[in-house]
Amino acid sequence: AQRVTQPEKLLSVFKGAPVELKCNYSYSGSPELFWYVQYSRQRLQLLLRHISRESIKGFTADLNKGETSFHLKKPFAQEEDSAMYYCALRVRGGSNYKLTFGKGTLLTVNP
Amino acid sequence: GAVVSQHPSWVICKSGTSVKIECRSLDFQATTMFWYRQFPKQSLMLMATSNEGSKATYEQGVEKDKFLINHASLTLSTLTVTSAHPEDSSFYICSASLDRVGYEQYFGPGTRLTVT
Numbered sequence: 001a002q003r004v005t006q007p008e009k010l011l012s013v014f015k016g017a018p019v020e021l022k023c024n025y026s027y028s029g030s031p032e033l034f035w036y037v038q039y040s041r042q043r044l045q046l047l048l049r050h051i052s053r054e055s056i057k058g059f060t061a062d063l064n065k066g067e068t069s070f071h072l073k074k075p076f077a078q079e080e081d082s083a084m085y086y087c088a089l090r091v092r093g094g095s096n097y098k099l100t101f102g103k104g105t106l107l108t109v110n111p
Numbered sequence: 112g113a114v115v116s117q118h119p120s121w122v123i124c125k126s127g128t129s130v131k132i133e134c135r136s137l138d139f140q141a142t143t144m145f146w147y148r149q150f151p152k153q154s155l156m157l158m159a160t161s162n163e164g165s166k167a168t169y170e171q172g173v174e175k176d177k178f179l180i181n182h183a184s185l186t187l188s189t190l191t192v193t194s195a196h197p198e199d200s201s202f203y204i205c206s207a208s209l210d211r212v213g214y215e216q217y218f219g220p221g222t223r224l225t226v227t
Binding site for chain 2: 009042043044045086092094095096097098099100101102103104
């Protein structure tokens with residue numbers, strides 16, 4: 001079965017510092033990975049998908065199949081980045097796609 | 112676009128009663144909807160997948176008779192927690208997809224259920 005691991009429950013950095021949120025996955029097939037973000041009192045929203053190789057709000061994430069990782073990085077954290085971040089793996093299960101989420105990392109960016 | 116709403120946002124019910132949670136896609140037709148459960152400070156766990164017009168597919172360990180899912184129209188899915196108990200207290204989140212296989216999911220704001 002597939003699994004997503006986010007080893008850090010909490011991560012606290014100062015504004016302007018680099019930030020890296022770790023995500024490791026376990027899946028026998030070809031993975032499709034995503035980062036979702038949940039700001040305080042808001043709904044879960046898609047931040048990044050590995051297939052797009054894009055930078056959103058200064059965040060990037062690279063899929064490393066050798067290390068089975070998909071870490072989220074930003075060179076200079078901002079206070080507005082404070083949120084809960086979830087790494088997710090999408091797999092095809094039966095007739096539907098399914099998302100398996102990690103437990104999330106709460107990022108706090110201090111002024 | 113692709114807005115999903117849930118109602119109610121917060122509900123308190125007494126142990127033994129049933130409570131219904133609605134999930135609506137406001138500006139698109141959702142062929143597939145998903146229901147997740149989130150315990151405090153934990154991840155989202157998929158409970159079931161519902162395709163419009165057919166029976167929901169439940170994940171292993173989720174009681175079908177306890178968590179009744181109905182997806183009667185392309186814009187509405189409901190989750191009914193029957194004979195609720197305090198351990199059912201949780202945050203329930205739905206997501207909706209335009210396609211039949213759930214390739215892209217848009218999430219609702221969630222419903223907090225408290226069973227007393």
